[in-house]
Amino acid sequence: MNSPDGRSQRWAGHREQRRAQLTAAAIEAIRAHGPDLGMEAIAAHAGVSKPVLYRYFADKSELWQAVGQETAAGLLAAIGPAVSAVRAERDVVAAAVDAYLAYIEGDPHVYRFVVHPSGIERGNDVVVDVVDTVSSGLARILGDRLRAVGLDSGAALPWAYGIVGYVQTVGDWWLRTQQPISRPALSDYLATFLWGGIANLRVVPDGVPDEWMHHE
Secondary structure, eight states, rough: OHHHHHHHHHHHHHHHHHHHHHHHHHHHHHHHTTTOOOOHHHHHHHHHHHHHHHHOOOHHHHHHHHHHHHHHHHHHHHHHHHTTTTOSSHHHHHHHHHHHHHHHHHOOOHHHHHHHHOOOOOOHHHHHHHHHHHHHHHHHHHHHHHHTTOOGGHHHHHHHHHHHHHHHHHHHOOOHHOSSOOOHHHHHHHHHHHHHHHHHHSTTTTTHHHHHOOOO
């Protein structure tokens, strides 16, 4: 006979698998119908009733969190290979910036659903979670690259948060204003600005400007 623990584990595994399937269906629905659709429209697109959808997501806020987590994972999956494909340090920054802009350009409805949710009670803020996830992943990438060229990797985490916050804000403006600048041009503008600050921190390994070292 199956033990209660075994049945419980199988049910938990089935539930997680079903939640993942419904999250993927919700993302498809958002892409097809825009970021403002409700739970009924999402359920219809997924081919289930609304009560079934609520069986796996207590409310729209919980579904929003699941979509946000998938968005963060997809963004990291886009940035990682783009950064790995380049060698020059400035190109690492440029590749990360362009990968982010390309991702939100290619999935604007999902981006708006996550970053500018409509009719959602924002408890555990999924946008903060997405920023944390992406920044942590980017910090690992930057840290590896810094160590590989003999530089201090302590700057990787604040740089990562700075890059994500900066590019997110500009990218949000870019989408809202219907992309008045081409993506390659915007990527170059942002990478040039960011690299100007990063390059200056190479003067001293710990990032302290040389003149500070001699200040009395």
